[in-house]
Amino acid sequence: MANIVRAASRRDVLTISAATFVGGLFGAARAGAAPQSLTMMHESSFIPPYDAYFKNTLAPAYLKATGIKINYETTSVGSQQTRVTTAAETGNGPDMTQIGFNWAFLFDEKLVDVTDIAQEIGKKGGGWHDAAAEACIVNGKWKAIPFGNIGQLMNYRMDWFSEVGVKDFPDTWDGLLEAGTKLKKAGHPFGFELGHGFGDNHGWLYPLLWSYGAREVEPDGKTVVIDADETARAVDFCRKFFQQTMEQDTLGWTDVSNNKAYLAEQISCTNNAESILYIAKKDFPDIGKVTGQAQNPKGPTGQRFHILNPWSHAIFTHTPDQKAAKDFMVWLMDPKQVGGWYDVAVSYYAPFLHMFDDAPLWHAEPRNLPYRDSLATSHLPGWPAPISRPQSESVAKYVVVDMFAKACAGKSTKEVIADANAQLKQIFRSA
Amino acid sequence: MIVQRRGWTTRSLKLWLPLGGFMLFTLFPFYWMAITSLKPNSELYNRKIMPLIVYHPTLKHYVDLLTETNFLLWTWNTFLVAVVSTAISLVFGVMLAYPLARMRFAGAALISFAVAATYLVPQPLLFIPLADIINQLGLGDTLTSVILTYPTLLVPFCAWLLMGYFRSVPHELEDAARIDGATRLQTMFKVFLPLCIPGFISAGIFAFTLAQNEFLYALIFLTQTDVRTVPVGAISELVKGDVFYWGQLMAAALLGSVPVAIIYSFFVEHYVAGLTAGAVKQ
């Protein structure tokens, strides 16, 4: 039955695309009336009920209220950017999309200015977290409506930590190093990704860099300042941290590796999103019981940092009726709707609206509270520079990750910083 | 082939020992896939036990794969895409290879050079412009997008393989047909092409395998679950965030390849014959 339905929808797709093709050939104008449907593109969520809630609850409710059908199109993890790129490049495809990282800047010219509704929603929702503005405001204009942050925290085995006498999760990197040294001797090494994954590498290496007072570029977004003593100290620490707490394999890890290693009880601590605890509670209840989550440790500056991994919703300029898309966004972000959506995701997405700071969703699993608390210290890779194109090039080329990884693999601190410095100068030359 | 009868030891040294080694290397990953697909998660993640044995086999991953994902639909899509793009590639391959291998005409050298050069054009260079073309044609997220683009990878190879085979076919029959008054087209269809079945099988198998395996274009052009092919579908939907559904992924790998292997076992003889006829007699 389901197959028949799907087959039919595929035929629809074929017919529709044939129609647009023919329409394009003959230059037929699009209908000017209110649209019958809008399409929202989303990366498929780690939490399956999240996607289902949109399709089965939100979309039908909007259809009932307004008569406009909302299609929900999911893309695979890692291919959302490719898909947004093709849609933006060709001016064809979904009307609205979920975006991440600095895409508001990257796709700036192809995204509708939503300042008006962002302010309206913010006012109604008790105001936006600062982190939301960092990711969505481009040249003073809101280019997307912030939704939630997929935070990265320290995930650790409470039982093994207390076996070596560490009752509370260490508050500083040095404290964590000390604990890790003991734990590795006890046969429970740490496992932090140092390879080329999507996020678990940046998730702890940028915060480490920042907490030592170092940064890639100045807030002007032009002056490269990676070649600094602070960086050298962070790199030296990272090498020691790697050698004393981890196995060599972490250098080749991708994002799946630490989840696998943690659930296979190979490692006692890693930096990850909520997925480890979620799967552990579901499939490995014994591990779930002894898994704790904590904010990143503080560095010598006395500050702690986290990576910002924001999900927001944007409207493409190619959408025929921008007003209709904006109306939908306002409706969607109304606490009545969006609250339910947050709830099904069990705090996987930390809301950017202050009105949810004490919402029931946080109390279903107290171990997730650090996700809320970490929002205040979360920044995008490249911070404190504003979001920019060179910033994404630096991330795509793994400049900071490789700087640390090469040091861990044995290169000298001076050498790895010089490499990173040369790469960053090249990347930021046009800024 | 002369079978030389020597002692059992020589035979095992010359045949079974090396063959066993190769089979171990070739098939071990499949054994691994099989046991992974049969292990419950608790066992899969247990690194203390001997990894080569399944202690509590379960079919759960297969059931989940078939009921919770669109695996059957992806399989059908893959099959459809591979068959149609292979067919297109064979037709185009013949249209290029027949004149190039059997006729003399002005520009032939240029064309063979151009076709040869298309082998070398790197796929990573083409995907951005191709994505543009696909979207301008309104073909994003349709199977047509990959059916159209796969032949760009397959046609040069098909043409090349077929040219080799075509050259090996003697000219006499065609000449006779021509003298009897058949047109060139008739000669080609009724006399020449039927002689080349092994060539088609080998080029077809080659093209089919590449098509069902293709990843980059499928990743970029197909984003909706109901138009995905097996490689992209499995990667997209059995990898959630940073969690792999290992058991289901391995079940998909096995279900996706074993049936094809069985079909191949019937054709392997022709495949072999078709591939080399041309090459050796070039």
Add this chain to the structure above:
Amino acid sequence: MSASAPTLAAATPRAPRRSTFRQWTEREGVFSWLMVIPPLLFLIALVGYPFVYGIWLSLQDRPVARAGTFVGLANFVADWKDPVFWQVTQNTFVYTIAATLLKMVGGLALALVMNQEFKFKNTIRALMLLPFIVPTVLSTIAWMWILDPAFSIINWLLRYFAIANPGPSWLGNPDLAMLSLIIVNTWRGLPFYAITLLAGLQTISPDLYEAATIDGASAWHRFRWVTLPLLRPVIFIVTMFSVIFTFADFQLVYVLTRGGPANATHLYATYAFDVAMGGGQLGMGASIALAMLPPLALIIFAMSLYMKPNKT
């Protein structure tokens, strides 16, 4: 191979109806061009045009979703100065050459072994093709487990016999990571090599071997002076295929390491993809992808000088 008896019915002769159009289409040159034009148009539209477009992109500073500005060869100059680009170049060469040699030697050995009479020959041949058939992304995921120090059977054996604990890190050590990729690529490509070379072996007439044996040639000499020269054309073709696919490989790295650790396994294709799609630098991505063309053409050219069979 040799005995396909020509018993086919010739095409039915028809009453000759001479029209000028038909005469025209029957001319060898015209017929040939009519045949090749459709596939050529297809290739021009979907390879030629994107290729030119790609070259045009590589000459621009072209951020994603923004208009580009023509910058001449600036992208290539930037690549030239980019240490990662040179590492990627080196990686791609090491990967291609090592994997191709392994496949060639291993494939030839396997073909020689299989070129004997034994039971279940067809079944075994088909089984041997499995690595070539299974979707690469999925088989690569199986290799992720096989190469995981905690689960790898090699590491398990090392631990079991107390030789090393935890044993080598297959993907964490930069050199081993490249070696692992080469092994997985060899695993995937070996069957194709072997089956094709086997086909070549089977076309060599036993008489030649007999003659050589009578002349007193040893097994090695028979291989060196009879088998190898006759196989050369097949080896050439299959190597060419293999080099082209290995040089532009994407899937294996994309799944297994994504170029890590610290770019030790980044290839042209994955690097171009990261820069173009991840970094939103379409122009620079295109320039990296385009940069792989000259070396690839060079390899193919060198190979054809060295190995190309003499044309008849």
